[in-house]
Structure formats: C-alpha cells, structure tokens
Amino acid sequence: MAKKKNTLIPESTEGRTRVVIEHVIPEINEGRFAVKAVPGESIHVEADVFCDGHDHVMVRLLYKHADDNDWSEIGMALINNDRYEVDFTVEKQGHYLYTIEGWVDHIDTWQHDTELKIKAGQRVPLELLMGANFLEGMLDKATAEDKPLIEEAIEIMRNEHRNEDARQLAMSFRMTEWLQRYPERKFVTRYRELPVYVDRAKAGFSAWYSMFPRSSAPEPGKHGTFQDQIKLLPRVADLGFDVLYLPPIHPVGHQFRKGKNNVVTAEPGEPGVPYAIGSELGGHDAINPDLGTLNDYKQLIAAAKEFGMEVAMDLAIQCSPDHPWVKSHPEWFSIRPDGSIQYAENPPKKYQDIYPINFESPDWQGLWLEMRRILLLWAEWGTRIIRVDNPHTKAFSFWEWVIAEVKAQYPDMIFLSEAFTRPKVMRQLAKVGFSQSYTYYTWRTAKWELEEYLTELTQSDMKYYYRPNFWPNTHDINPYLLQGGHEPYFLIRYFMAATMSSNYGIFGPTFEYMIHEAYPGKEEYLNSEKYEVKHWDWKRETKLTYLIRIINRLRHENTALQFTNNLQFCRIDNENIVAYTKIHTNGNRILCVVNLDGYNTQSGWVQLPLRLLGKNEYDYFRVHDLVTGAMHTWQGEWNYVELNPHILPFHLFRVEDLN
C-alpha cells in the first residue's frame, strides 16, 4: 500500500479562482501573431467563459493601445451556451493588446436569486442584509454622485420597517447598474494578452498599377526613365489607381544576362531582367542609371503624391553574378564543392543569371543587418510601400524580424507578399508581418472555386491576418482564360478583382490593352516586358480603360467596397452567375452580379440577404446599377437578373430605399 506524502498546495495557487476562459477568437497561434486592422475598424471578440456551479460570471474585455497607460474595459454579453461576445474599435495606428477577465459575480447571483424568492412571495430579511453588505463594499469605489445614494440604499436595506422599499430596491435597475459599475472583483481569471496591429488605411484599401518604368519613354526604342514615368502619372491617376508599383530599379547584371523571351544569352544592347540585381554600378542600394538618379526617384515619389498616389518598390533578395556581395560577402551564398557559388535551380532547370541568398549562412546576422540597412535607406528616401518578390524562399524568422524593425521606425510601411506557393507557407508570411498578400484569385475562375476560395479568405481564421490583394494578371502571369484575348473575360476578371477584394492590382498597360499572346504552352506573355523595353501608345482608350475609371471611382464612393471580409455570396441557381453582397454599417449596401460565361447571356433568380439589407419580405426597394445608371424596383428575397457579356457581364448595384 502506498504511503502518504506531505505534498503541500503550491504557494502560487489561488484555489478560489473559479472561472475558465478559453476558445477566444480572434487569436492567432495562441497570441504569437497579431490580428490585423485599420484605424476605425471594429474587432469582434468571442470567448467561452464559465465557472463551476450556478453562480453568474462577469466577463470583461480589456484593451489598450501600446501608448496608453490604462486599459479600456467593456462588458461582454452572453450569446448562449457560455459563449460571450463584444466588439471593440481600434482608433489609432500601431500596436494594441486585448484580453479578457472573468470572475464569479456574487452580487449579480444575489440579485437574481433574491428576485426569484421575492416573486415566489418569500420573506427575504437575510438577503436584504446581504445586499446592504454588498453595497457597503462599493462605497470605496463609488463616485461622489453615487456615494450618498448608495449610503441611503444601505440604510433602507437594513431598516426592518422599510421592508417593501428594500425589496423594490433589491430588484431595481439602479441596483443592477451599481453592480455593473462597482463589481466585486475577486479571484479574477485573466486570459493571455493578445496583439492587434493597426496599419494605416491604405493597407486595407488600395488599387495597384504595376508597370516597367523602362517602358515609359515617349519615343519607341528608347529606355524609359523616372522623368518619363512622372509624365505618365496623370494617366495612371486618371484611371483611378493609387499605388504605382515598379519592378526592381537597381543596376542589372551582365553575366548570363537573359535576352528577349528569356533566351539564355542576351544580344548586345538588350536590357536584361531587372530581377538579375547588381552590377559594378551597385546592388540593392543603388539605382539603375538608365532610369535616372536618386534625385529623380525622389521626384517621382513627390510627383506621385500630388496625384494622390504612392510608389511601391520591389524587393527581390537575390543577386546577379555581378552583384557587389558576390565579392564582399561570398559567405551569404551557398558554396559548391568546387568553391563556386550555387546559382538558382529548379531541377533540372538552371538559372545561371541568379544567385540565391543562403539564409542558413554562418553570417546570417550580418545578412539580416545589411537587409535592414537597405530597407531603412529606401524608407529614408521616401519609400513607404514594398512589394516583396518570392518572400517564401527566404526564412520566416528573417521577415518577422526585419518587418518589425522597419515598421518600428516607419510605421507607415506596407509590405506586399508576392508568394504563389503552398497555402500554409503563404499564410505564415502574412502571420509574420506582411500587410498584404497575393492570392490564388488569378486561377479561381469557376463559380464553385470562387465561392470556396473567397469563403476561406473571408470566413476562416485567415480573415484576421491575411489581407488579400487580387490580380487578374501580373508581369509573370498571363492566365489561360485571358490568352484568347476575349474582351468579356478581361472585364469579368477585372471587375471581380476590384469588387471582391478591397486591395487589387493589374499589370498594365498589358492588361487594359488586352495584350494576350502567350509564350507557347505557358502562362506567360510572349515578348514579355520582363526581357525587353516596350513602347506604348498611352493615349489609346478602350472599353477597359473606360470601365476601370468608373469602377475605381465607385470603390472610393462606396465604403462597402473598401473592405473584403464583409463579402457574402448570394444563392443563384445558375452555375455561370456569381452574386455577392458587400454591406457596411454606414448603410452602404452593394450587390454585385457577374456572368462568368464570356459568350452567352445568362439569367437567374438571385436570393438576397434581406435581413442584412434591412428589408422585409414584402418591402419594395431600388437596385441602382452604378455603372450603367439603370434603376430597378425589386421586392422580396428572390429577384431576376440577366447579363449579356457582350454588352456588360456584370451589375454593380447599390441597394437603395424607395422615397
């Protein structure tokens, strides 16, 4: 038989803490990563909170900005089944924390039980004395205004001759208010602190225009410059874009320089791929002199600002064989057994013009510090948006550190992750700090694919940390659907990108001029701008340029389109039509209907979420097509739509009340 041990209860235990808090949302990896938000955004918090027995619990949400000394506190409301909820609003940019506290609310339990006894006609003299004792405990905390009232209440509850007054008082709303205001906060369970990071508004709402600055010269055959680019700003601004994104602007390497259509050896005079970064003229901290000077770059940023635009740079952490680091820091690369540096490979393919960086370098700290230096340098030069090329081939821990370091000094900095890889890797990059992320949108074309993917983005945990940025094309991707050059498909893919996601972008002018010829068998452009300088007729107008202008304007005029997670699909029994609402608490209610069939007219009955639209089954209301100006009076849940893709494959309805 075992012998008793003299185990004592650990000193640190407070055995009277009876409340459990768990299953909190939002919460990313136990609070290791921050929930993302923009100023003014409301965060919906839920948690399971319960204690043993039948006592009531008090549940409070606490939150504060990193700059605040004190926590703000709001009560959480019971949904059902021991689950509580509340919304709180983050007003300022920066780091917030939130947590939940819960404790057994003896006073509330007392009021509830006493009320039941009074209603059952019982005498409650002891209960009234207990009430008086509870009130006495509040006196220390009470305001000057409440204090005399509470003192009076105590007297009533202790006065046997005022029994009826005391009973009324015990059940009164005033009593309830005091209980809420001056809780008996004993044996509190406090949940771990969870972080929120509030970016500036642009992180949540942006329209990107991507172009190669070297293709901006007014005359054919010339290498464009930042000064040429400045002259094109009015056009981009007029289309309604607010981020101008430029592929790398550093000196381009010479060794193994690629020619037109990615041929292995460039002809003399060919400009090379801007992603083969570095030459004798410098590396990631230098500017390609063919584009201009640092001063020109700064002028471009300043000029863009006048048009309400920002310039996004491209960060591709890789080197041409001519990059200065190859000599100064060979230890940052992988070295092969013959002492040579390992070039990029995707076996059996070889990319000898690119040396990848080895993030397992023995001098990884030196590498990290150098990257920080470079990013802070570009920040100092005015850069506030960085699109990162292939971030998924660099260590997560590096991104987590460098993004935090840069944002500590430049909180306005926005990082866009260009990772097209496995889902969990893309998510992890968003978790470690990327403000926005590319998505699989480019390849989601069928109705079920779009519904499934958008539901994942906007309804799963991803909604808390992954801000999608939708692109119908990029300079790397000429999607199969668009390779036929069929105009309705360009309209469809553009429209959904710009209305499903509050952040989106196009690679222009390839997109708006419907360039579609593909490199045979690939999802890439023939005569891709990545390998050559192009010349464009910037004055040309198309149906697309016309509609882009309108849609970008409507995005600014309709708050509901400035968010992504408010998207809800509507049922419509036609596999070729997708319908979705976007609703904002300010009353802006948008309904988009898209015909995915680029060739045939499609129709169907769309089911509206009447409750969300604030309508009843028999209400009449107006749907106002903000693109065509057409207005229809609709009634009830199911309404008819019909879309001819040769005219316009989509509706952008605003739901309006009839006068």
Add this chain to the structure above:
Amino acid sequence: MAKKKNTLIPESTEGRTRVVIEHVIPEINEGRFAVKAVPGESIHVEADVFCDGHDHVMVRLLYKHADDNDWSEIGMALINNDRYEVDFTVEKQGHYLYTIEGWVDHIDTWQHDTELKIKAGQRVPLELLMGANFLEGMLDKATAEDKPLIEEAIEIMRNEHRNEDARQLAMSFRMTEWLQRYPERKFVTRYRELPVYVDRAKAGFSAWYSMFPRSSAPEPGKHGTFQDQIKLLPRVADLGFDVLYLPPIHPVGHQFRKGKNNVVTAEPGEPGVPYAIGSELGGHDAINPDLGTLNDYKQLIAAAKEFGMEVAMDLAIQCSPDHPWVKSHPEWFSIRPDGSIQYAENPPKKYQDIYPINFESPDWQGLWLEMRRILLLWAEWGTRIIRVDNPHTKAFSFWEWVIAEVKAQYPDMIFLSEAFTRPKVMRQLAKVGFSQSYTYYTWRTAKWELEEYLTELTQSDMKYYYRPNFWPNTHDINPYLLQGGHEPYFLIRYFMAATMSSNYGIFGPTFEYMIHEAYPGKEEYLNSEKYEVKHWDWKRETKLTYLIRIINRLRHENTALQFTNNLQFCRIDNENIVAYTKIHTNGNRILCVVNLDGYNTQSGWVQLPLRLLGKNEYDYFRVHDLVTGAMHTWQGEWNYVELNPHILPFHLFRVEDLN
C-alpha cells in the same frame, strides 16, 4: 524623418531555424490538459509542418513514459498539403509526453534534386561530391556495421572514374536509408511537449451496476448491510457487471431528514437520504453503522474481487446539519448575515437538510487537505473507483489538484464525474482529471439526436479527454420514455448504452425489473429508493436479465465493443432505425442495428462501410447475429434489415468472412 536605432538581433535568436510546426492534434488547451488513453492504445498524431522555399523537411514524433530516460522517435509521414501523421502506442499506465521535431532535410533535398538531374541526362560531378560530404558527416553516428559501407560509398562518390557507380549510389534506396538513419539534425524546431495520461484498462471498459446496499436484506422491512450485499455478489457477477456502485455509505443526518417521496419531515424510523451526510457518528470518513463496520466494507471489496468485480464509492462533498464539520469547521460553509450556515437552495426551492461547502472559504487550503486525507483514507481501505456526485458545483482547480494528488499515490484510482449540467462545464471536469463522465445519453432518444451526440463525443476533440459512461436510468432519473413501462423501450435503451459506449451502467434492480412509476410530472421514481429501504425478490428473471447477461458476455468476447471512439454510423433511410459499426484492428467487426420504434416493425436498407470491413462491392460475407445465433449471407454495400420490437428491437451482428 525617423532616426535609425542600433537594435541588435537578440542573442537568443537562432535565425536559421526555418521549420514551422502548428495545428497539432491531439492537443488540449495548448497542452495544459492530458490526452486520455489505456494501455496498448494507439494515438494518432497530426501536424502542419513546413519551411520556406522548396527544401524537404524531416518530421519526427518523440514520445516517452515519465519513467523513461530517453525519447522514442518515429518518422511522421506526409498526408498532403504540408500535413503529417503517425500513430504511436502507449504501453504502460502513467504519464506520457510527446512532441514533434522538424528540420530542413538538406540531404533528402539533395537526393531528390540529384535524381531529377540524372534522369534529365545532366552530368552531376559537384552533386556527387556534395553527396560524399553528406556521407562523411554521418560517419560519427554510424553503426559498426554501416561505417565501412559508408566509407566505401564516399570513396566511390569521390572517384571520377566510377561516375556511373556513383550515380547509381546517389539514387539508391540504401542511400535513402542512411539519410533517414543518420539525419543532419540542424536548426531543429521543437514543438511544446504534450501530455498523455494512461489509465488502467477499466477506465476504458466497464459495466456498472448501481444499487443501494440498505435494500439488500433478505427479509422485507430490514435495513440491508454489507454482509447482505456480499451475498448478492453472485447475482450481479452473473449478470456480467464488473463495477458495483454504492451511493454514500456514511452516517445520515437527523435535522431536516427527508421522508418517503422527499417529504420535508421524516417519520421516526425512516432512514433518510444517504446524501445528507454526517451525524454524531461521523462524517465523510465514517461508515453508517446500519450498513456494518469498516471491516465489513473491506470484506465486501475482497469478496467482489473474487467475482471479478470492484466496488465504487460515492463522493458527495456536502453535509447534513449534523456533520462534524459544522462545529469543527464552520469556515468551510457560507455564513449568512445572522451567523447561520447557508443551506442549499435552487431559488425559490430550499434544501434545509443539506449544507453546501464554500470553495471560496478563507481556509480553502484546509478544506482541500482534508478532502485529500479522506480520499487517501478510502484508498487505503481498498477503494479504487469513486463516483463523484455533482462535481460541477465544486471548483475545477480543486478537482485538478485532488485527483492528481490521489492518483500520484494510487494510480489505479478511477473517478466518474456525475455532472448533468452545461456542456462546457462537463467537458472541463473531464479535462481536469475525471476518468469517466456521465452524459446526455439518457435524454437522446431520436435518431438525429443520437447521431449528432455520438458524433460529437467520438469525432470532436472530446474523444481525446472525455470518456462517456452511458446510463439508461439512474437513481435520480426515471426518463420519460421508460415511464410507460413498455418493455421494448427498456431493451432499446439498454442495448444502445451497452454497445455505443464501452462504459455504461444501470440503476438496478429498478431497471431490470422495469420499475417505471414516476413521481407525478417529474423524471423521478415514485417511492424512490433514495428515501426508503426497499426489498427485492432477487431470484426473479426477466427478458431483460436474460439479455443483459448475453450482452455483457458479448462485450467481453468482442474487442470492438470495448472502445467507444471506433463508432461509425451507417446510413439507413428510415428515421426509426439507427445503425452503427464498431471495428477493431484485430479484425473484430461489429454492426449494430436498432429499431427505435418500440411498437412497430421497421425495415430498411443499411449501407455498410465496405472499405472498413475489408470487402469489395461484389464480395459475399456473413453477418452473424450474436444474440439470436441467426446468420445471413450478405453482398455488397446495401443490405436489408427488419426488426420487430416485440421480438427483439436490435441486431448485434458480427461480420464474418465466408469460408
């Protein structure tokens, strides 16, 4: 413009750790609580594991018993989409830990890439030299057997003249084996350690028979004793039960003693409710002398053992007003403003014969230590199973501490939680240490309710920590369905309890003799045994006693019925028939079919999980009804069943191969 800070990289950071491990199952509240198992049970572990880029990762599960010095290690296999899995088996009772390690597997990446290059016809001299270097790194760890082979391989890979041999070697399975056996374990990510608690087998497989020992006297009108109880052991053992559970056996209080049918005042000579614990004869550490002495109790335990049975005691932490603690420890109760002790209430109802314990007592430590003393005392007297009455009205932290304390000295101890309350509270009690738990089974009667509830128990996270114990009735619950006394319903409810759940129990002989008269309007028994001494004719046999004997035997003969989480429902398009399989890896395959309609014959086509049964669509096989002995030859996925409830409302089929 902000100024650069000289932030350094924290010393503790290893920036080259590239692997992420997350979303591990099983994992209960981030490892705060243990997964439950029994010896020999296999635990299925899954996790998301990935790194940046395209390198391969090595993923290993590590586990150990608390008594082991070293970790056992097994490789985890990729399912898809960066998710890995493996099973490990816990052999011994006690505490286990497991965790996951992952690292970038450069050698495996090298072999994979080299193979692609070789297959593409490329020359790979540098790759072979890299291979030689990897092999060299293994020499330190290699066994005496492997070492010379590895040395030879190195020589081949470095010999330009044995290029073809080297290429074959690089791609060889032998090379792969070495890579697995001697991994280059660098920059390892290790997940947090997660606990498993392995109980003795009885915790997972038990059949309980609950009865009042005071009703065991052979003559009517006499108070039964432990010695009388001993004489009834052959009957209970013959029915096939292995746990004999007795409601509290302590002295019963006098003040406010309840009479027959719960009347407020007992007549002289009435025995009272055994839950009103304590009198001048003692409290929780004393035995009601009407039942016998401590020695009689020990004799009962010993006698039960000879019949393969154990005795479960009842722990109800509450006191009658006559309990010794009322005088010796008034601080353990709630004191009202007039100095009196607070009795139990469920406003407006009052239970003046019961004083609840106040777990927020200033002397909570004293209370905890006293409860530990009492439990260790009963353990010393031979008790190894404790059914806890209303554990949900006592603090979770108390249970967590006291169960761990008792099991540290008596690892065989089993605790059953009798909590019928909100779902999250019931779950928390299981998490903090209860070995088994009562459930809502008693009230789940419709097919959809049973399917939904059993799916929750066996497929949600609950399967890891919540061991259900199914009861068709208890001494507190006379369910409405049984109040009509309709025999088929007794058979149905009994059969499902005993075959759905590996742990179940009945309150007898009330159950097997189909006592069903209810206290009017309540789910309680009329003339309940809680308030009076009963006398039974123990020789009486019924259809139920006949079937109980058979089912209990079949539970022992069929391993598949000794587990609960292996339950899977089968489709059958009749709302009155529920069908489920239980399959064990040893080849035991059970199919249960139950007609829920107690009055009418019901039939339908049941869909079998052929793959799980190891059958193909055209295979013939036998279903053998182990209750009636009937055998049917079935074929394929859909087969016909028909059940007349007046004959037998269920099939217990064993699926057998045809010879």
